[in-house]
Amino acid sequence: MNINLHIKEQMVKFKFKNGFLKILAIYFGACFSAYSQDNKTVLTINKDEEAPIISKHIYGHFAEHLGRCIYDGIYVGEDSKVPNTNGVRNDIIDALKELKIPNLRWPGGCFADTYHWKDGIGPKEDRPSMVNRWWGGVTEDNSFGTHDFLNLCEVLGTEPYLAANVGSSTVQEFTEYLEYVGHKGGSPMAELRKQNGREKPWNVTFWGVGNEMWGCGGNMTPEYYANLYRQYATFMTDWTNSDNMFRIASGANVADYHWTEVLMRDIPKNLIEGVALHSYSFVTWEKKGSSTKFDEAQYFSTMQTALKMEELVTKHSAIMDKYDPKNKIALIVDEWGGWYDVEEGTNPGFLYQQNTMRDAMIAGTTLNIFNNHSARVKMANLAQTVNVLQAVILTEGEKMLLTPTYHIMKMYTAHHDAKLLPLKLESPSYTFNNESLPAISASASMDKNGLVHVSLVNIDSKKENKIEIDITKLGVKNFTGTILTAPKLQDHNTFDAPNKIKPAVFKTFENKKGNLTITIPPFSVVMLEGK
Incomplete structure (x- = not known):
């Protein structure tokens, strides 16, 4: 029985012969009225x-060379017992097609600014190895490289989003990469691509000019990075004399509004199409807690940081509005999601965690925020696709499962390119x-x-x-x-x-x-x- 309703019924039975009881009745009546209003x-x-279109690219994903996202996740190799197409798991291909992922960011993340793209092309047996210094110190054999990734994007019907190396590379290496993936033929890099089995260019639109330049990308100041970005962006082209190139600057860490201010102030508008933003949800940064064994206090704290996205998007957008009142430059939230302690017994550098209804709450509320700010937010990337952080897919040997976050992303496909x-x-x-x-x-x-x-x-x-x-x-x-x-x-x-x-x-x-x-x-x- 509803105890409040029971009390109210009992009080109505009184004949209220004195003023005190009448006052009490009025007080309780007000309480019940407030209770009713609060409950609806x-x-x-x-x-x-005049409302904007909700860009489907808000529903993008992120696949870094981190832990078991690529290797033993998306990519198992052509000789694997797991059914695959060119080394990529068929069940993952099918699941991502069902999700209608509009874009996929690769190869990082922090990994991007240590990655040299030429190490990942040509015969796999001839590719040099490297140590992944950011994520677990494991040896990377480069068996999953540019051709593997861009061909996967074609199979999925998704746009590739390449995060290029600025932190430990050169303008020349960057522009050769652009030439390799985008030039039709007759150039050194286009001919090299053809030698490696790809006749036509992939025509990549989205390019991140470095990643987290305030941190793992080089611990730079925004003023220094803005000048470096100008240099790199000046030499960027898609080799088609079109406006198809979408250049994304490495943006702020959470509430670093000064970073956004400097980029918007110092980068000429003809050199930039997007500014990134990274923000994760957790209990506290120092004590992230278990992904499954959490109490209500930890849940509440996690949702506090998740809902902080509303304030972040609003304030970063306000800064962008000062310099770009016509919304020509997009806010790109290309890393977001829940971040907890790794599962017991797993490599701490692999960031493998389970995915509960708490993650469904993060996904649903965050996507609603992006939708409602779609005049400025044109793209976002959930971190990450498989086996890392708030993944939509988890694998174990031949087994695969879809997480609650996957189901939210699939439900929300209804908003893709729809009018707000x-x-x-x-x-x-x-x-x-x-x-x-x-x-x-x-x-x-x-x-x-x-x-x-x-x-x-x-x-x-x-x-x-x-x-x-x-x-x-x-x-x-x-x-x-x-x-x-x-x-x-x-x-x-x-x-x-x-x-x-x-x-x-x-x-x-x-x-x-x-x-x-x-x-x-x-x-x-x-x-x-x-x-």
């Missing part, structure tokens, strides 16, 4: 012809230890076929929330729903139970006279489709 969220969705529908939302609070966070996150869009999609996240660990959606301006009559939820926040898929968490049909809603009322369970993500 009103969400208003509007159409706006602006919304107004007054969220109830998720409160823990006298601190509060917005419990409800949402974003909405309309695709080219007129279908409306609304993604909703309730991060509250205990309380369901009612959401009333005003859809009178959308002209939508019928809705269907999909939900991802589980009995416990710590629940996750395992190789013995790979389908413990998977999307299900959602029916806990009703549509009356243009108002759609839904009840969303604790720590759940819902995608509604209306037509």
Whole structure:
């Protein structure tokens, strides 16, 4: 029984013969009214012809030469017993095709600024090896190189995003790389590519000019990097005399707004198309905690850092607005996701972690933030694709599983290249230890076929929330729903139970006279489709 309702009913039975009880009744009535209001969220969705398109590239991924992301993850070699195509696992190919990944960033990360691309071309048996100094000190044999990656992108139907070496390379090496992958023929690097079995160029659009230049890319100041970027960008071309080159500067670490200010101020606008931003979610940076054995305090702290993305995107965008009021330069959040302690018994440098409903909350809320800021945020990359950090896929020998994060990314494919529908939302609070966070996150869009999609996240660990959606301006009559939820926040898929968490049909809603009322369970993500 609802104890509050029971008390209210008992008090109504009194005849209230004195003023004190009357005052008490008014007080309790106000409490019940507040309780009712707090327990329902009103969400208003509007159409706006001036609203931006949500770029599909917001749903990009990241595959670094780190731990078991490439080797023993994506790439098992042509002689493996695991079914593969040119050494790449077939089950991973199929899963990523289902996910419709729009772009894939490679080879790093920190690895990118120690990587020399010529070491990864030509006969595999002739390729030199190197030590991966950043990630576990393992020996890298370069058996997965440029051809392997770019051919994989073709198979997946995804855009490659190459992070080029600036920290330990030269302008000449960089421009030769551009020539190798982009020149049609008749040049030294194009002829070398043809000798290595590739006649046509790959025509790569997205190029990162270094990675984390404030840290593992060289511990540079923003002023120094801005000048270095200008030098590299000046010599960049796609060899087609077109505007197809998309140059992305290595951007800020979390809230380093000065870094963004310097890049936007000092780099000529004809030399840059995007500025990067990196931010991860964790309990604390010093004590990240277990990926599966966490309590509510650790969950709450993780969601605090995840929701900080709203502030980061807003403030970095405001700086960019000063120098680029027409939004011609994109904000590229090319590393984001949850970061915890590695699983017990695994190499600390491999960053292998499990993936629970907490990660689904991070994914859903972060993607909603990106959608709602899609006027400036044009691209993002979840870290990372397989077996590293907030991976969408985990492997163990011949086994493979899809994580809760994978399912969120797949549900949100409905927003790819759809028109943003602006919304107004007054969220109830998720409160823990006298601190509060917005419990409800949402974003909405309309695709080219007129279908409306609304993604909703309730991060509250205990309380369901009612959401009333005003859809009178959308002209939508019928809705269907999909939900991802589980009995416990710590629940996750395992190789013995790979389908413990998977999307299900959602029916806990009703549509009356243009108002759609839904009840969303604790720590759940819902995608509604209306037509």
